Amino acid sequence: MSELFVRTLREDPADAEVPSHRWLVRAGYIRRVAPGIYSWLPLGLKVLHKVEQIVREEMDAMGAQEVRFPALLPREPYEATDRWTEYGPNLLRLQDRKGVDMLLGPTHEEMFTLMVKDLYSSYKDLPLSLYQIQTKYRDEARPRAGLLRGREFVMKDSYSFDVDDAGLQEAYDRHRVAYQRIFDRLGLEYVIVSATSGAMGGSASEEFLAVADIGEDTFVRSPGGYAANVEAVKRPLAPEQDASDAPAAHVEDTPDSPTIETLVALSNERFARADRPWTAADTLKNVLFMLKHPDGTRTPVAIGLPGDREVDGKRLEAAVEPAEVEGFGDADFEAWPQLAKGYIGPGSQNGGSLGLDADGKGVRYLTDPAVVPGTRWITGANAPGQHVYDLVCGRDFTSDGVLDVAEIREGDPAPDGSGPLTLARGIEMGHIFQLGRKYAEALGLKVLDPNGKLVTVTMGSYGVGVSRAVAAVAEATCDDKGLAWPRNLAPYDVHVVATGKDAAALEFATELARQLDEAGISVLLDDRKASPGVKFADAEILGMPNSIVVGRTLADGVVEVRDRASGEKTEVGVDVVANHVIHLVRG
Ligand code: ATP
Numbered sequence: 001m002s003e004l005f006v007r008t009l010r011e012d013p014a015d016a017e018v019p020s021h022r023w024l025v026r027a028g029y030i031r032r033v034a035p036g037i038y039s040w041l042p043l044g045l046k047v048l049h050k051v052e053q054i055v056r057e058e059m060d061a062m063g064a065q066e067v068r069f070p071a072l073l074p075r076e077p078y079e080a081t082d083r084w085t086e087y088g089p090n091l092l093r094l095q096d097r098k099g100v101d102m103l104l105g106p107t108h109e110e111m112f113t114l115m116v117k118d119l120y121s122s123y124k125d126l127p128l129s130l131y132q133i134q135t136k137y138r139d140e141a142r143p144r145a146g147l148l149r150g151r152e153f154v155m156k157d158s159y160s161f162d163v164d165d166a167g168l169q170e171a172y173d174r175h176r177v178a179y180q181r182i183f184d185r186l187g188l189e190y191v192i193v194s195a196t197s198g199a200m201g202g203s204a205s206e207e208f209l210a211v212a213d214i215g216e217d218t219f220v221r222s223p224g225g226y227a228a229n230v231e232a233v234k235r236p237l238a239p240e241q242d243a244s245d246a247p248a249a250h251v252e253d254t255p256d257s258p259t260i261e262t263l264v265a266l267s268n269e270r271f272a273r274a275d276r277p278w279t280a281a282d283t284l285k286n287v288l289f290m291l292k293h294p295d296g297t298r299t300p301v302a303i304g305l306p307g308d309r310e311v312d313g314k315r316l317e318a319a320v321e322p323a324e325v326e327g328f329g330d331a332d333f334e335a336w337p338q339l340a341k342g343y344i345g346p347g348s349q350n351g352g353s354l355g356l357d358a359d360g361k362g363v364r365y366l367t368d369p370a371v372v373p374g375t376r377w378i379t380g381a382n383a384p385g386q387h388v389y390d391l392v393c394g395r396d397f398t399s400d401g402v403l404d405v406a407e408i409r410e411g412d413p414a415p416d417g418s419g420p421l422t423l424a425r426g427i428e429m430g431h432i433f434q435l436g437r438k439y440a441e442a443l444g445l446k447v448l449d450p451n452g453k454l455v456t457v458t459m460g461s462y463g464v465g466v467s468r469a470v471a472a473v474a475e476a477t478c479d480d481k482g483l484a485w486p487r488n489l490a491p492y493d494v495h496v497v498a499t500g501k502d503a504a505a506l507e508f509a510t511e512l513a514r515q516l517d518e519a520g521i522s523v524l525l526d527d528r529k530a531s532p533g534v535k536f537a538d539a540e541i542l543g544m545p546n547s548i549v550v551g552r553t554l555a556d557g558v559v560e561v562r563d564r565a566s567g568e569k570t571e572v573g574v575d576v577v578a579n580h581v582i583h584l585v586r587g
Pocket residue numbers: 107138140147148149150151152153154155198428429430431462463464465466467468
């Protein structure tokens with residue numbers, strides 16, 4: 001340690017929001033260069049390499065072959081698949097000295113597709129899976145939590161190439177198993193959830209989420225085995241109702257009722273219904289927003305949903321991708337004067353079109369799966385201070401389509417009928433997609449089939465967040481004293497701490513380190529001239545699985561072996577300590 005390039009810090013970094021970020025910086029594993037951009041110091045790099053090695057071994061074992069592409073890429077292939085535009089502001093674009101557009105790769109579907117197209121031409125060449133462990137760039141809007149969401153990060157990305165759907169399914173299944181092995185070996189508690197495929201396109205896709213309260217993803221589970229990212233939960237349409245005896249829609253003055261709560265209270269007071277009180281679920285809330293498309297154009301959209309539910313921002317973002325969601329501002333209200341702020345509704349009472357309709361000129365009106373023909377609603381009458389009652393879907397208004405972006409709540413039924421949902425949070429560690437033929441089609445990757453006919457190749461795309469995994473493991477294992485690595489990821493197997501001014505302690509510690517080293521155990525030896533307190537604190541921050549304290553007790557013929565995770569301390573005789581530690585490390 002007297003020579004190791006490391007400094008532990010006594011203070012938390014100002015931008016640290018989560019424990020793993022705080023400890024990785026304080027323990028001298030990583031250093032921030034700019035928001036979302038980090039340097040790796042010797043200890044951190046050792047952990048990164050160990051994670052990489054686990055990923056590499058499992059990818060090799062499933063038959064994928066390692067390659068490496070550059071990060072700096074030409075624009076044209078991404079133009080051909082539309083991603084130059086569709087990827088939006090997350091894509092780091094730049095120009096070379098000749099003014100030629102280039103990018104720093106956020107993911108490499110295009111490049112792998114072209115590489116295979118270059119070299120392969122027959123069904124006999126397939127199946128094929130290729131992977132790389134490489135640095136990716138995404139200009140994330142909110143880089144966060146150190147390595148967890150970086151703008152530069154290390155990803156393992158792999159791609160499978162097959163002639164038919166059965167082949168793709170097999171490649172997907174093999175990746176799924178390899179990922180289970182990877183995350184098992186990383187010691188992460190994880191769930192596999194159905195996912196949306198986001199900017200990638202394609203169909204079947206699942207995510208591997210490390211269960212963690214600080215995670216940015218919310219997922220749901222049911223007792224019957226349903227598991228999905230909330231973004232991917234598809235609520236079924238509610239059953240249609242018979243509204244043949246519903247009264248005609250009637251507009252009422254509803255002063256001072258700008259919120260759902262006040263509207264429900266006023267409705268129960270003045271327009272009480274016979275069978276039961278009105279609730280928020282009887283009201284139809286209409287939320288306006290703007291969609292900003294990758295080409296820069298903006299279109300207004302309204303979503304109608306029961307008043308007891310909020311729009312879930314992340315579900316909305318995922319549903320409209322690659323468009324982005326923007327608020328409906330005052331200028332937008334000026335441009336759409338038929339929309340009465342706070343009293344918007346889909347009906348056509350009060351004389352004429354309200355703009356929420358499918359005539360191609362109005363605001364697109366999309367509705368929650370609970371809004372089905374025959375359902376009766378209280379909603380805005382498109383005039384300040386007025387609401388309309390008994391407005392029946394299918395009779396008094398129609399929807400331009402379903403948009404299922406309402407929040408999912410604890411206790412909601414699982415879409416497949418497998419019981420009530422519980423919610424938890426996780427960190428997305430890996431993602432597997434069946435891309436299908438989108439990229440092969442766009443870039444012309446075809447091979448001859450057994451009948452001599454050209455067929456488009458079908459592809460899968462699979463990613464593991466390698467640098468994110470370092471942080472996720474740190475997050476799962478650290479405590480209030482520092483990092484606490486599992487054995488297979490720790491930078492060193494043991495930390496030998498020589499304490500006291502006595503030369504004998506340092507001598508014994510150095511000899512023990514040498515013996516362990518000889519036995520293939522990697523040792524970090526604290527040979528510094530520092531106080532025992534400083535050394536113990538550092539050993540806890542740095543987080544090797546075991547430390548051996550050589551000091552005061554040496555005169556009695558014992559040293560102390562500490563277990564970082566449990567805090568347990570054991571006195572071990574000096575003559576047996578080397579063997580003791582070798583057994584500990586080898587398990
Ligand atoms: P997220 O939803 O977290 O933004 P993503 O779905 O955009 O991730 P993918 O395109 O599926 O990410 O990338 C594959 C893997 O790369 C992810 O599962 C994740 O582990 C990792 N990853 C993605 N973005 C980042 C990032 N900004 N920093 C670190 N790792 C990342």
